[in-house]
Amino acid sequence: MGMEQTNTSLGAYFKHHLREYGLLIALIAIMVFFQIMTNGTLLKPVNITNLFLQNSYIIIMALGMLVVIVAGHIDLSVGSVMGFVGAFAAVMIVEWNMPVGVTMIAALVVGGFIGAAQGYFVAYWKIPSFIVTLAAMLVFRGLSLWLLEGQSVGPFPREFQLISTGFVGDIFPASLSQTLADIAGSRNFNVLSMALGVIAVALIIWMGMRxxxxxxxxxxxxxxxxxxVVRTAIVSFALLFVMFKLSTFRGLPNVLVSMVVLTVVxxxxxxxxxxxxxxxxxxxxxxxxxxxxxxxxxLTFLAFVNMGILAALAGLIFAARLNTATPKAGFAVELDVIAAVFIGGASMSGGSGKIIGAVVGAFIMGVMNNGMSILGIGIDYQQVIKGLVLLAAVFFDVYNKNKQG
Amino acid sequence: MTSLLEMRSITKTFPGVKALDQVNLDVKEGEIHAICGENGAGKSTLMKVLSGVYPAGSYDGEIHYDGQVAEFRNISDSENKGIIIIHQELALVPLLSIAENLFLGNERAANGVINWRDTFQRTEQLLQKVGLKEAPSTLIETLGVGKQQLVEIAKALSKEVRLLILDEPTAALSESDSQALLDLMLELKAQGVTQIIISHKLNEVRRVADTVTVIRDGTSVSTMSAASGDITEDRIVHDMVGRDMSDRYPARPRNPSDILMEVNNWNVWHPEHADRQMIKDVNFHVRKGEVVGIAGLMGSGRTELAMSIFGRSYGRNIGGEVQLHGKSADVSQIDRAIDAGLAYVTEDRKSLGLVLDETIRTNITLANLGDVSNAGVINEHEETQVSEKYRGAMNIRTPSVFQKVVNLSGGNQQKVVLSKWLFAQPEVLILDEPTRGIDVGAKFEIYGIINELAAQGKGVVMISSEMPELLGMCDRIYVMNEGELVGELTAEEASQERIMSLIVTE
Structure with a gap:
């Protein structure tokens, strides 16, 4: 047989990387589909903003979940932990009157300790992560109920709400903003977010070429x-498009900034x-x-600590968005997070998967949730469709692998 | 004699690779036919074509079986015709009994209810045929590899086998188990079972084969028959590699100097059974530029010794001292052992040595990522250059270092493992069965690499079950038995007989 050949023709390359391009193509196809079906509501500035607000906590947890899954484990407890940390923060702020900054740091530390406790059993006692995190899922679901005494706790001070519902203010003069708003035909225009979009695109192109x-x-x-060229063009266009839309609404949501920074990191x-x-x-x-x-x-231990901290952050963001902590917060969210990672191409057996895949996977789920809700599709059908999409994505993976092997 | 099986002009292509090119194979009724070839030569592909793993239509050429044109669409097609393959990796269910395994998928049952009496009776008959003295209810996991191999053969016999194919049947067997298996093959032949054996062990091939077909680079290059007396090891080797290999063990100047590593009073207990001592008061040393062998039977504690030294990766209550350059060295954890200058190449490269789904590049740098990174950030370009360097130096036959190692042949995989450890810049390398499951050509290259290491002044400890290899390569040989070193022989003193007698008379 001699040398094992790599075929460099375009078709062969595409086939070999079908999964990566397929994911991008799937996201675009789903967006186009819902854009048409919702008569253009999907990509309205306000809805794009909502998409980010609604999905940020899933995406943030998907980052940690990808690491856990790549390490060969799973974490079923993230929904409960997220709910528990949200409840903990609510009690600290509302009932104990602690400052927001102190509360946030304490919440992240608590998340880290929860992750550490689970990681300890998984890493050093070799107890399967499925069991440890299943136990933690029950424990923290119960603890949030106990902590909140079955009630919702809120509302929060404004500064806490801002981590989720705030927007980055414009630094450019209002006159420039007004001129651009007139050109774009919108009520206002956030020059900063558009400028950041242009800079980001320039960076992507420059780094790609370098x-x-x-x-x-x-x-x-x-x-x-x-x-x-095609991939960079699509990504750049999409990025500019989204940033333009955001600019004509209220600019960059704070949570989008934290999400992007975390994703890049x-x-x-x-x-x-x-x-x-x-x-x-x-x-x-x-x-x-x-x-x-x-x-x-x-390493296994640290992967769980990291997951705990990110789940805590997600819990803060979620509570801030709802402006209240409820005992039901984070219920079944772990399934959305895990599904996003697997749709994004990670392997159940560990060792493969990419951050960008997990993020795109989360967006695929998010756009479907959002689109179906706009269309008024019932929660029953929504669950069925999401389940089938997960199965289809993984089937596509396995099918490809078999064909290549 | 008539032909039972004729494969004519078999050609099988995969995208970008021609795995088989006009291969011919003619197996006579009632003979033992050996197929020899280097790893990657196409032997396994040929057998997959024969058994229907690659269905008819996915290859070119014709298969004539028992006087008819055969077109197998899957494995059960070929099994129904009595063609049964026993793979290198045994396919038994460890937690089921011998009887259950023998009739798995072929249960002695009426309407889905198993007739256990019949099952056990038939099992006893089959076990007798293959000479295995075990109760039918014995669980597979309690059997050694040799006995499991016999169970596989019994399973084949339960299916009215006409053509039995054994893929490297003795690769994991001890010397005595191998001999027993070869005897069994001869006995089955006497009973009229036609057999194909794929093997790297040429002495075994010569012992049992009536005919030998050599495959090289996807083509059948020659066929020799015992009847005309033209089967010789030299000829097989010559045809396999396409050149003469006058000396199977390349020469090197032998001038060991100062003592490099010294292991004193090494004691190790079993990780689970705390009262079982696995290594007893072992003392040995390696000099700079020296290749030291550790001979012994399987289970004599060689791997346990090596792994317990290498960062205590085996055993508990480990006691003793390791000295490097005359000073006590900290080898209490694997990363410390690596920092101290040790490297351990495992005997099981697939499950312990490689991350199979990763690229050659990732595997080569894994044990020494620090040297291709800066403040924890990997410099991928430097990493590529480093691994390309090893790909060239070790002659890893792939177009680039971005191939996944799972796709490589055994020899190339072993070179990747060696590259990984060389890049970790060790002073002492412990090589555990470094040439297991590797073809003759790649073995020769690995011996060359070992010689090169010795010439650079490194110390090499070589653990091997192949005595000729130890005799051919080592300056000194320690003999190990039941966790103790029972003898030490210089290259001049050593011979297979002396090593064996040390093991037996201990």
């Missing part, structure tokens, strides 16, 4: 030129750092990773 140039210099075959951590690489190795083959000198127990 990477290609480097790859070429080192003789690494990357993505074919045509794919790079986690994408970098998983793809470019030694700790990220080691987590993939741990999930791919724990024994081999261990015999390569990797502290597999500690």
């Amino acid at each position: 990477d290609r140039a480097r790859n070429a210099r080192y003789g690494i075959q990357g993505e074919p030129q045509a794919f790079f 986690y994408a970098f951590l998983t793809a470019n750092t030694t700790i990220g690489r080691r987590i993939y190795a741990l999930g791919g083959n724990e024994k081999a990773a261990k015999l390569s000198g990797i502290k597999t127990e500690r």
Whole structure:
């Protein structure tokens, strides 16, 4: 057989990376579908803003869940933990009158400890994560009920609400904003968010080209030129489009900023750092990773600590958006989070999956939720459709793998 | 003699690769036919074509079986005709009994209700045929690999087998189990069962085969028959690699210098059974530029010794001292052992040595990511350069380092594992069965790499079940039995007989 060949033709490349492009294409197709079906409501500025507000906590938890799943585990407790931390924060602020800043830090620390407790049993006692986190799911569901005494606790001071419902103020002069608003034909125009959009697109193009140039210099075959151009064009256009729409409404939501920053940070951590690489190795083959000198127990432990902190953050954001903590907060959310990660291409057995995939997966779920709600489709059908989409995405994965193998 | 099986001009292509190119195979009724070839030569693909894993139509060429053109669409098609393959990786259910495994999918049952009396009776008959003295109710997990192999053969016999195919049947067997298996093959032949054996062990091939077909690079290059007396190991090797291999063990200048690593009074207990001592008062040393062998039977404690030294990755209550350069070294955890200058290449590269779904590049840098990263951020370009360097130096045959290692042949995989450990810059390498399941050509290359390491002044500890390999490569050989070192022989003193007698007379 000799050399194992890599086929470099465009078709073959596309086939090989069908999953990655397929995900992007699926998201676009779903958006186009609902845009048409809802007579253009889906992509109205107010609805785009809502999409981000509604899904931010799922996306933030999906980042942590991806790490846990890549490490070869699962966390069923994130919905309960999120609800518990929201309740904890509510009690601190409303009943104990603690300052918002102190409460937020305390909440994140509590989340970290909850993750650490679970990680301890999973990593050092080798108890299957499914069982440990199932137990934690029950425990923290019960503890939130106990903490809230079965009641809703709220409302919150304005500064706390802002982490979820606030917008980044414009720094450009109002006259410029007014001029652009006239051109765009909207009531107002947030110049900062449009400017940030343009900068982001410039960065994406510049970094993409720099990477290609480097790859070429080192003789690494990357993505074919045509794919790079088309993909970058689609992403840039989508980004500008969304930022334009946001600009004509109220600008950048605060939570979108935290979401983007976290996504970039986690994408970098998983793809470019030694700790990220080691987590993939741990999930791919724990024994081999261990015999390569990797502290597999500690990494597993840290993955759960990280998940706990992100679940706590999600809990804060969720409570702030509803302006109240309820005992039902976060109910069954773990399933949406896990589904997003698997739709995004992660493997149940660990060792593979990408941050960007998980985020796109979460958006696919989010757009479907939102679109179906606008169409007035009942919650019953919504569940069925979401379930089928998850199955279809994973089936597509397996089918592809079998065909290639 | 008539032909039972004729495969004519079999050609099988995968996207971008021609795995088989006009292969011919002619198996006579009642003979043992050996197929030899390097890993990746196409043996397994040929067997998959034969058994219907690759269905008729997905390849070119014709299969004639028992006088008819055969077009198998799946495995059960070929099994119905009496063609049964026993794979290298055994396919038994560990928590079921021998009897249950023998008739799995083929239960002795009426209307879905199993007739246990009949099942056990038939099992006893079959076990007798293959010479396995175990009760039919024994669980598979309590059997060793050798006995499991016999159960697989009994299972094949339960299905009215006409053509039995054994893929590397002795790869994981001890010397005595291998001999027993070969005897069984000869006995089955006497009973009229035609057999195909795929093997790297040429002495075994010569012992049992009536005919040998050699496959190289996807084509059948030669066929030899015992009747005309032209089966010789040298000829098989020559045809397999396409060149003469005058010396199977490349020479190196032998001049060991100062003592590099010394292990003193090493004691290890079993990780679960705290009262079982696995390693007893072991003392040994390795010099710079020296290749030291550890011989012994399977289960003698060689792997346990190596792993307990390497960061206590095996056992408990480990006592003793490891010295490097005359100073006590901290090898209490794996990363510390690596920092101290140790490397351990595991005997089981797939489950312990490699992250199979990752690329060659990722695997090579895994044990030493620090050297290709800055403040925890990996420099991918440097990483690529480093791994490309090893791909070239170790002759890993792939177009790039971005191939997943799962797709590589055993020899190439082993070179990736070796690259990983060389990149970790060790002073002492412990190699556990470094050439297991690897073809002759790749073995020769690995020996070359070991010699190169010794020439660079590194110390090499080589654990192997193949005595000729130890005799050919080592400056000194320790003999291990039941957790103790029972003897030490220099290269001049050592011979297979002396090693065996040390093991037996202990």
